[in-house]
Amino acid sequence: MRRNFRLLMILLVLVCFLLAISPAQQQVTLRIIWWGSQDRHNRTLKVIDLFQKKYPNIKIVAEYTGWSEYYTKLTTMAAGGNLPDIMQQDHAYLRGWVEKGFLLPLDDLVAQGVINLKDVAKSIVDSGKLKGKLYAINLGNNSQAFAIDPEIFRKAGVPLPPTLWTWEDFKRIARIIHRKLGIYGAAENLGDHNVFRVWTIENGGYLFSDDGKSLGYEDDNVYANFYRMLLELQDEGVIPSRDVEIARGSVSPEQRFICLGKSAMQFTWSNQLTAMSKALKGKQLRLYMLPTLKGKVGNFLKPSMFFAINAKTKYPKEAATFIDFFINDIEAAKILMAERGVPISKRVQLALKPLLSPVEKEIFNFISIVEKYGAPTPAPDPERWQEIYNNVYTPLYDQIMYKKITPEEAAKKFREQVIQILKR
Amino acid sequence: MKKLTKKKKHDLLMGYIFVSPWLIGFIAFIIFPLVTSLYLSFTRYDILTSPRWIGFQNWIRMFTQDPRFWSATKATFKYVLFEVPLRLIFAFIVALIFSMKESKILNLYRAIYYIPSLIGGSVAIAVVWRQIWGYDGIINAFLSIFGIHGINWLGDTRTAIWTLILLAVWQFGSPMLIFLAALKQVPTELYEAATIDGASFWKRLTSITLPMITPVILFNLINQMIHGFMAFTQSYIITQGGPLDSTLFYAVYMYRKAFNDFEMGYASALAWFMLALVGLFTIIIFKTSNRWVYYEAEEGV
Numbered sequence: 001m002r003r004n005f006r007l008l009m010i011l012l013v014l015v016c017f018l019l020a021i022s023p024a025q026q027q028v029t030l031r032i033i034w035w036g037s038q039d040r041h042n043r044t045l046k047v048i049d050l051f052q053k054k055y056p057n058i059k060i061v062a063e064y065t066g067w068s069e070y071y072t073k074l075t076t077m078a079a080g081g082n083l084p085d086i087m088q089q090d091h092a093y094l095r096g097w098v099e100k101g102f103l104l105p106l107d108d109l110v111a112q113g114v115i116n117l118k119d120v121a122k123s124i125v126d127s128g129k130l131k132g133k134l135y136a137i138n139l140g141n142n143s144q145a146f147a148i149d150p151e152i153f154r155k156a157g158v159p160l161p162p163t164l165w166t167w168e169d170f171k172r173i174a175r176i177i178h179r180k181l182g183i184y185g186a187a188e189n190l191g192d193h194n195v196f197r198v199w200t201i202e203n204g205g206y207l208f209s210d211d212g213k214s215l216g217y218e219d220d221n222v223y224a225n226f227y228r229m230l231l232e233l234q235d236e237g238v239i240p241s242r243d244v245e246i247a248r249g250s251v252s253p254e255q256r257f258i259c260l261g262k263s264a265m266q267f268t269w270s271n272q273l274t275a276m277s278k279a280l281k282g283k284q285l286r287l288y289m290l291p292t293l294k295g296k297v298g299n300f301l302k303p304s305m306f307f308a309i310n311a312k313t314k315y316p317k318e319a320a321t322f323i324d325f326f327i328n329d330i331e332a333a334k335i336l337m338a339e340r341g342v343p344i345s346k347r348v349q350l351a352l353k354p355l356l357s358p359v360e361k362e363i364f365n366f367i368s369i370v371e372k373y374g375a376p377t378p379a380p381d382p383e384r385w386q387e388i389y390n391n392v393y394t395p396l397y398d399q400i401m402y403k404k405i406t407p408e409e410a411a412k413k414f415r416e417q418v419i420q421i422l423k424r
Numbered sequence: 425m426k427k428l429t430k431k432k433k434h435d436l437l438m439g440y441i442f443v444s445p446w447l448i449g450f451i452a453f454i455i456f457p458l459v460t461s462l463y464l465s466f467t468r469y470d471i472l473t474s475p476r477w478i479g480f481q482n483w484i485r486m487f488t489q490d491p492r493f494w495s496a497t498k499a500t501f502k503y504v505l506f507e508v509p510l511r512l513i514f515a516f517i518v519a520l521i522f523s524m525k526e527s528k529i530l531n532l533y534r535a536i537y538y539i540p541s542l543i544g545g546s547v548a549i550a551v552v553w554r555q556i557w558g559y560d561g562i563i564n565a566f567l568s569i570f571g572i573h574g575i576n577w578l579g580d581t582r583t584a585i586w587t588l589i590l591l592a593v594w595q596f597g598s599p600m601l602i603f604l605a606a607l608k609q610v611p612t613e614l615y616e617a618a619t620i621d622g623a624s625f626w627k628r629l630t631s632i633t634l635p636m637i638t639p640v641i642l643f644n645l646i647n648q649m650i651h652g653f654m655a656f657t658q659s660y661i662i663t664q665g666g667p668l669d670s671t672l673f674y675a676v677y678m679y680r681k682a683f684n685d686f687e688m689g690y691a692s693a694l695a696w697f698m699l700a701l702v703g704l705f706t707i708i709i710f711k712t713s714n715r716w717v718y719y720e721a722e723e724g725v
Binding site (some may be wrong): 075076078079244245247255386399402404 | 473578683
């Protein structure tokens with residue numbers, strides 16, 4: 001009996017001991033993954049440090065890579081049931097990931113106030129919505145742009161274009177600059193699908209229909225006219241010929257012709273101006289919306305990237321806390337600045353205003369111009385977009401520019417092959 | 425069937441236990457993936473959702489609806505057709521030179537000539553190669569001295585694949601070593617007899633050296649052909665399959681289908697077609713080999 005009593009006492013002490021330490025041990029570990037440049041990695045890691053100081057019970061393990069292998073890695077993780085709690089997601093892939101049930105709906109967490117979206121415009125929140133549910137939080141806004149070099153314009157004696165310029169203006173200016181200075185009027189990948197998307201909007205449609213089951217424009221001339229224009233400019237030497245671009249391979253923003261002083265204009269995403277300006281050592285580039293067609297603007301705000309939460313996470317609340325911190329905390333925003341695009345929270349934007357560098361100011365101004373004039377953001381791409389881009393869009397673009405096929409033939413083939421893939 | 429004694433059974437068991445590390449590895453990492461990929465080639469599988477059986481659809485699509493599949497097959501054939509013979513000829517010539525004399529300095533050269541094969545498949549070399557042949561690269565800078573300007577080696581469909589073939593030919597080290605070993609095996613008395621009969625160098629080469637090493641030529645040919653069909657890095661890094669898919673190697677296309685488009689089923693079908701193709705060519709070469717390969721032992725005395 002006495003022996004039993006002693007045993008009981010020991011057990012009791014042990015239980016008390018365990019109870020006393022267990023709250024301190026409730027350490028939560030979250031995994032997060034993103035893609036980006038070294039600059040982004042550094043900034044994001046600093047914000048994670050800041051977060052961990054503020055929430056000592058949450059530990060965050062970061063994984064990060066470049067863009068090109070990102071989805072290969074993420075998909076493999078998903079197949080192995082090993083997805084991180086928080087994932088950076090791209091607009092083009094969002095639909096597929098939601099449909100396969102990998103992402104957690106965030107509506108409840110927003111309703112509970114864990115993620116605060118009070119200072120965010122509805123249209124921006126909605127960009128992360130699919131079928132009426134919110135699955136991803138936009139991290140910043142981007143838009144298609146032409147970066148132009150005012151110094152070269154001055155040298156060629158061309159005044160800067162008005163905000164709403166036309167493709168005719170663009171062609172005229174590019175030709176003058178090429179003739180007077182012997183450099184490219186505009187360079188690098190002008191046939192990028194993002195330029196073409198804007199072009200389709202200006203023609204009264206879009207690349208894809210809203211349901212993502214077919215092309216969003218009726219007339220094949222929309223496609224053919226776009227490439228006729230490119231061919232014309234290529235033949236005149238106003239833009240680099242396609243074989244030169246292909247031989248150079250995929251170049252980073254810093255290596256573009258405009259950064260080497262060999263071109264006056266360059267298609268870009270607005271947030272890439274930061275990287276391009278670094279290469280130009282202080283020379284200030286200006287951002288312009290893509291030229292308009294018959295008075296119609298095709299530029300639109302694009303969510304640069306999202307954070308989403310793994311549907312199977314053990315700690316949805318903690319993961320949401322991090323996302324909230326990422327988009328709303330002023331100190332965090334001061335580290336991140338506009339590297340992921342212009343921050344979505346109006347309050348954060350205001351707080352950052354006095355701190356902006358000239359380049360960031362240009363980006364902020366540009367985004368507010370697009371907010372004012374731009375077209376509404378189109379629906380996310382069909383799930384098979386990457387396959388279309390790799391196997392249809394790019395090969396046809398190359399074949400046209402190498403003159404193996406006419407723009408009219410390509411327009412027909414494009415429609416046929418895209419529909420074939422979408423129907424599969 | 426004769427019944428095994430207890431002792432024999434025990435020995436057999438012990439034997440299997442001793443080879444089991446290899447057996448397990450072989451089954452888990454070779455047999456299992458092989459069988460799985462055969463199954464997957466009849467399915468639609470994007471990794472994220474479970475595979476769905478679609479019968480022969482992948483195969484039909486490959487042959488009837490996929491122009492890039494044909495581009496890839498064409499580019500790979502062109503590459504193998506030129507790269508393999510050129511590399512073998514080059515390796516043979518260098519080996520022949522090395523085999524004629526014996527000195528310490530030659531041993532050093534042998535080692536040096538092998539270096540490209542050690543590093544040649546690497547990404548670093550591919551990146552350097554890209555710089556060399558690039559539009560503003562060394563080759564064009566050199567040519568401009570002679571007034572030849574702006575040949576776009578990597579951007580022109582006619583030249584791009586040749587830069588890759590050249591890189592591959594440069595990595596002649598391993599067939600060279602094998603040739604060298606074979607050349608040393610040729611009995612010297614044959615040469616002595618031929619020299620006494622007044623045979624020229626050329627005559628000795630074609631009548632003694634080449635016939636004597638045909639088994640090794642066969643070995644190198646098959647080995648290099650299989651490697652040629654599997655070429656990946658050069659195309660992936662240097663030309664990225666372009667321009668206009670003229671250097672899109674089969675392995676690169678397969679990789680892209682699997683890991684960029686996430687079509688594992690289709691990529692598996694591509695893989696099995698390649699396996700069948702390589703198997704077919706190996707059989708053809710073996711079948712023709714008894715016409716041109718000379719095995720000394722078979723002759724008898």
